[in-house]
Amino acid sequence: MSRQKLNIGLFGFGVVGKGLYDVLEKSPALEAEVKKICVKRQVKRSLPDEMFCYEPDEILNDTGINTIVELIDNADDAYFIVKKALQKGKNVVSANKKMLAENLTEMMALAKENNVSLLYEASACGSIPVIRNLEEYYDNDLLLSVTGILNGSSNYILSKVFDNNESYSDALKKAQELGFAESNPSFDVDGFDSLFKLIILTMHSFGVVVSPDEVLNYGISNISEFDINYAREKGYKIKLVGQVERLRDKKIALFVLPRFVTRDKYIYSVEDEFNGVVIKGVAYDKQFMFGKGAGGHPTGAAVLSDITALAHHYRYEYKKANYFGGFKYFKEGTIEVYLRYSNPEVLKNFEFKSISEEYHGPKYHYKIGFMRLDKLIAIKDKLRSLDIFLAATGKALNY
Numbered sequence: 588m589s590r591q592k593l594n595i596g597l598f599g600f601g602v603v604g605k606g607l608y609d610v611l612e613k614s615p616a617l618e619a620e621v622k623k624i625c626v627k628r629q630v631k632r633s634l635p636d637e638m639f640c641y642e643p644d645e646i647l648n649d650t651g652i653n654t655i656v657e658l659i660d661n662a663d664d665a666y667f668i669v670k671k672a673l674q675k676g677k678n679v680v681s682a683n684k685k686m687l688a689e690n691l692t693e694m695m696a697l698a699k700e701n702n703v704s705l706l707y708e709a710s711a712c713g714s715i716p717v718i719r720n721l722e723e724y725y726d727n728d729l730l731l732s733v734t735g736i737l738n739g740s741s742n743y744i745l746s747k748v749f750d751n752n753e754s755y756s757d758a759l760k761k762a763q764e765l766g767f768a769e770s771n772p773s774f775d776v777d778g779f780d781s782l783f784k785l786i787i788l789t790m791h792s793f794g795v796v797v798s799p800d801e802v803l804n805y806g807i808s809n810i811s812e813f814d815i816n817y818a819r820e821k822g823y824k825i826k827l828v829g830q831v832e833r834l835r836d837k838k839i840a841l842f843v844l845p846r847f848v849t850r851d852k853y854i855y856s857v858e859d860e861f862n863g864v865v866i867k868g869v870a871y872d873k874q875f876m877f878g879k880g881a882g883g884h885p886t887g888a889a890v891l892s893d894i895t896a897l898a899h900h901y902r903y904e905y906k907k908a909n910y911f912g913g914f915k916y917f918k919e920g921t922i923e924v925y926l927r928y929s930n931p932e933v934l935k936n937f938e939f940k941s942i943s944e945e946y947h948g949p950k951y952h953y954k955i956g957f958m959r960l961d962k963l964i965a966i967k968d969k970l971r972s973l974d975i976f977l978a979a980t981g982k983a984l985n986y
């Protein structure tokens with residue numbers, strides 16, 4: 588099949604939109620041209636005014652545009668743009684993990700019904716080609732787990748706080764200035780962004796669409812000097828980790844939690860805005876993918892790769908769902924956690940199945956023990972407002 592010429596309608600000209608524009612300019616071999624860019628505000632831009640429009644329909648109704656690249660920071664607007672584009676028979680590339688994670692089943696069905704392609708490599712782990720590899724290389728029964736640092740901003744903050752003794756708020760401000768953070772940075776630091784990425788990776792790993800509401804996500808926004816010192820004394824680093832793993836009887840478990848990471852783990856050395864994903868399988872043991880997880884040019888490169896793939900008529904086949912399906916999401920396992928608190932009253936929210944270690948100090952206390960995942964999921968919104976810090980110890984899930 589011949590390579591198709593792509594006339595692109597671009598939505599969004601922020602960090603990633605501009606990043607894509609730059610990398611596309613450096614790719615003359617690819618027959619792809621940005622015809623129009625839809626943005627929100629009428630402000631002076633680095634490209635001529637004629638390139639921009641403010642009405643999505645100006646692009647969506649243009650029959651000369653066959654490819655939509657959606658790079659906006661609003662998931663609700665992105666939903667309508669991507670849906671309409673697919674219904675109009677246009678191929679779509681998106682980086683919007685929130686929109687995709689919340690509407691994956693519908694978006695997959697729309698792409699199929701309209702016989703078009705919807706690609707979204709940049710939606711998970713920035714420049715790391717993890718989705719396409721899960722889809723094409725790890726396309727069989729041997730896959731056991733996908734575990735990793737999926738959010739660049741929180742990893743950047745942890746690196747600065749942990750290694751450079753910077754304050755949490757200064758590190759977050761820098762992550763925002765560098766264009767790594769989401770418009771609402773709570774998405775990054777409270778584990779939502781990692782959660783949305785994990786939902787997408789779960790589909791391409793095990794063929795299951797899990798609702799983000801049903802999965803535990805807890806982030807780093809409550810981390811304290813005490814927690815950092817605890818980790819340092821033990822020789823650990825604290826990383827925000829997303830994990831999906833296969834259990835026996837075709838069950839899978841997934842969650843996003845800060846984790847104490849020992850020096851022997853691949854992700855121990857992943858710093859700053861980099862992401863790292865460990866893929867574990869039956870025959871090959873562990874493989875590690877590493878690269879920049881945020882930023883305009885690295886993410887633009889992932890979007891460019893999808894555009895190139897479109898030129899070659901590439902589509903996700905959703906092989907796991909179609910050929911290796913039948914996995915069920917299992918929430919009833921127990922996970923070993925460190926729970927740091929000040930006021931013992933807070934303990935009434937938690938039920939430890941067993942406790943292996945506890946400490947009581949003048950200001951802070953902690954307990955380490957196993958808790959049920961489903962009990963934590965039930966209070967996941969409340970967890971953020973409690974004066975606690977919760978982290979996985981890294982011990983295997985009991986189920």
Ligand SMILES: NC(=O)C1=CN([C@@H]2O[C@H](COP(=O)(O)OP(=O)(O)OC[C@H]3O[C@@H](n4cnc5c(N)ncnc54)[C@H](OP(=O)(O)O)[C@@H]3O)[C@@H](O)[C@H]2O)C=CC1
Nearest residue numbers: 599600601602603626627628658659660664682683881882
């Ligand atoms: N930043 C990163 O490192 C990464 C980001 N992503 C994802 O990429 C997407 C874009 O992120 P990013 O570039 O950082 O965001 P920015 O905030 O830098 O840019 C957002 C752009 O979207 C435009 N926009 C917002 N709403 C609309 C709308 N309704 N119609 C048209 N344009 C709109 C804005 O317009 P205006 O310029 O007028 O304000 C702006 O140009 C998000 O989904 C994000 O999660 C994915 C991987 C990495």
Ligand SMILES: N[C@@H](CC=O)C(=O)O
Nearest residue numbers: 738739740767768769
């Ligand atoms: N805010 C995200 C951007 C990329 O997905 C991150 O920090 O990882």
